Amino acid sequence: MVIKILGTGCKNCKKxxxxxxxxxxxxxxxxxxxxxxxxxxxxxxxxxxxxxxVVDEQVKVMGKVAxxxxxxxxxx
Amino acid sequence: xxxxxxxLLIVGVFLIAYFLPASDPRVKGALVESFAMLHEYAREHVxxxxxxxxxxxxxxxxxxxxxxxxKYLGPLAKKWMSYSVASVSGxxxxxxxxxxxxxxxxxxxxGAGLGPATAFLYSGPAINVLAIIITARVLGPELGIARAVGxxxxxxxxxxxxxxxxxxxxxxxxxxxxxxxxxxxxQRRPIWKDIVFFASMVGFLVFANWARPxxxxxxxxxxxxxxWVIAGIFLAVTLVSAFRxxxxxxxxxxxxxxxxxxxKILPLLFGGVLAAGFLLGRPxxxxxxxxxxxxxxxxxxxxxxxxxxxxxxxxxxxATLTEVPILQGLIGAGMGNGPALALLLAGPALSLPSMLxxxxxxxxxKTIVYITLVVIMATISGxxxxxVWG
Numbered sequence: 001m002v003i004k005i006l007g008t009g010c011k012n013c014k015k016x017x018x019x020x021x022x023x024x025x026x027x028x029x030x031x032x033x034x035x036x037x038x039x040x041x042x043x044x045x046x047x048x049x050x051x052x053x054v055v056d057e058q059v060k061v062m063g064k065v066a067x068x069x070x071x072x073x074x075x076x
Numbered sequence: 077x078x079x080x081x082x083x084l085l086i087v088g089v090f091l092i093a094y095f096l097p098a099s100d101p102r103v104k105g106a107l108v109e110s111f112a113m114l115h116e117y118a119r120e121h122v123x124x125x126x127x128x129x130x131x132x133x134x135x136x137x138x139x140x141x142x143x144x145x146x147k148y149l150g151p152l153a154k155k156w157m158s159y160s161v162a163s164v165s166g167x168x169x170x171x172x173x174x175x176x177x178x179x180x181x182x183x184x185x186x187g188a189g190l191g192p193a194t195a196f197l198y199s200g201p202a203i204n205v206l207a208i209i210i211t212a213r214v215l216g217p218e219l220g221i222a223r224a225v226g227x228x229x230x231x232x233x234x235x236x237x238x239x240x241x242x243x244x245x246x247x248x249x250x251x252x253x254x255x256x257x258x259x260x261x262x263q264r265r266p267i268w269k270d271i272v273f274f275a276s277m278v279g280f281l282v283f284a285n286w287a288r289p290x291x292x293x294x295x296x297x298x299x300x301x302x303x304w305v306i307a308g309i310f311l312a313v314t315l316v317s318a319f320r321x322x323x324x325x326x327x328x329x330x331x332x333x334x335x336x337x338x339x340k341i342l343p344l345l346f347g348g349v350l351a352a353g354f355l356l357g358r359p360x361x362x363x364x365x366x367x368x369x370x371x372x373x374x375x376x377x378x379x380x381x382x383x384x385x386x387x388x389x390x391x392x393x394x395a396t397l398t399e400v401p402i403l404q405g406l407i408g409a410g411m412g413n414g415p416a417l418a419l420l421l422a423g424p425a426l427s428l429p430s431m432l433x434x435x436x437x438x439x440x441x442k443t444i445v446y447i448t449l450v451v452i453m454a455t456i457s458g459x460x461x462x463x464v465w466g
């Protein structure tokens with residue numbers, strides 16, 4: 001599973017990345033967490049309100065910092 | 077932070093401390109000024125102004141459906157509609173400056189196009205609620221209102237000009253995606269309930285900060301005498317509507333986003349206040365920079381002063397809201413009202429780092445034209461404002 005965090009590098013994006021890593025660790029699944037900071041690539045996903053969470057190229061959360069619990073739900 | 081950077085940081089702090097001319101009267105005075113200014117902010121602006129403003133900003137980001145605004149910025153919306161929505165939507169969409177650029181790129185690349193996108197880019201940072209409230213409170217209602225109105229009006233003009241200048245190129249570029257802007261909006265409650273909720277919060281903010289008028293009789297004095305009663309009523313309405321109409325989950329989101337704003341903005345603002353106090357001092361006092369310098373560069377309302385303020389503002393980076401204490405220091409040191417507005421209009425909209433991001437999205441040529449337009453517009457509005465309000 002490939003998880004991508006879309007965001008231009010502000011605080012919320014870092015928080016979301018942190019939560020995503022925690023969720024992956026707590027679930028104990030095999031997934032990589034990557035960051036996408038290029039603004040054109042972000043818009044390419046159809047996302048305008050950052051931060052956003054993309055799982056296997058599908059936008060799951062956008063415009064807010066999802067909590068660890070919420071991300072776990074999305075990943076399951 | 078890597079060990080190397082930690083080391084360099086410590087060496088840097090050590091060198092500053094080592095060579096600090098601590099007994100120099102100007103440095104002493106500036107240090108006292110910076111804490112005096114922080115004291116003034118803590119006393120005057122935090123409890124009644126900043127705190128309610130955080131609650132309002134938090135409420136906007138949670139209770140107002142941003143998706144319902146977005147559809148007017150999509151490729152299918154009527155042109156005049158996208159311009160007018162783009163010019164004012166910063167107040168609900170861009171509560172934090174780091175959200176402006178992704179929205180701008182989205183509107184430009186997939187939505188209504190270059191014109192509305194630039195209109196949004198320009199007005200967004202200037203008309204977010206926190207910025208307007210703090211500007212009006214600290215720098216006076218005239219500058220606060222001029223900032224908001226100026227940003228909206230000039231954003232439309234700049235947007236239209238950008239559209240006209242690059243009309244040919246724009247026709248070539250078609251990669252619209254209406255779906256991105258049309259999302260299902262769930263109506264959680266009738267709109268008037270949201271309006272009552274926000275209006276009562278704004279009412280509390282306005283009346284709690286009602287300034288003592290110079291006259292002792294008349295309508296303004298009467299309002300001043302009753303301000304706590306009126307503010308109390310608004311506060312009661314806010315509380316009742318919040319607890320009656322919003323469920324526990326929504327309220328929790330509201331508190332947490334309010335808290336996020338406070339956490340994000342307070343340290344920046346207080347840092348900005350300390351820096352502004354140190355460099356420029358409170359009105360009537362001097363910081364480390366002599367007032368004559370400020371006066372000779374941006375005093376009065378000459379073309380040169382306005383232009384200098386616009387250009388300096390365009391390249392300088394202001395962290396959210398720090399433009400306000402810095403301007404307060406500058407005005408205290410002799411900056412004219414016109415150049416102050418010019419700086420407010422050019423400053424938060426542009427900075428060297430944001431220029432680089434904008435360039436990566438719309439290319440060098442359009443970026444240069446945009447920056448030039450912003451500088452010219454800010455200068456003109458500064459001149460007009462300065463000659464009216466002197």
